[in-house]
Amino acid sequence: MSETVESTQMLRTAARAADEKFGTDQVALDVSATLYITDAFLIISAENDRQIASIVDAVEEALQTAYGHTPLRREGRGSGDWVLLDFGDIVVHVFSQEQREYYALERLWKDCPVIDLELPAPAAADDSQ
Secondary structure: OOOOHHHHHHHHHHHHHHHHOOOEEEEEEEOOOOOOOOOEEEEEEEOOHHHHHHHHHHHHHHHHHHHOOOOOEEEOOOOOOEEEEEOOOEEEEEEEHHHHHHHOHHHHOOOOOEEOOOOOOOOOOOOOO
């Protein structure tokens, strides 16, 4: 894997921040061998516009606090169903489920290695009730 250690740590920090805001289906892809402008994509799903905004705010705050990084570019804030945050080394995509299925970035970049985000496993539902 050719992305830098800092890129991987930034991905994991962003993923934890998104996880705390209930972002789902998080996937990180090492695109460094294909794209020379960034090391990795972090793809996150959210249920609605408010949750997308909450995840975006949490990711920005976490990366600012931990690394002093703010996005070089931000797209889609007004549309509400897909926000892209370009931090240079990593690009964070926060999608509504519908937009994520439509754009299918995982399928487009299917040959790129997946990066372990080291997120806690989701709690198992209690079936004893």
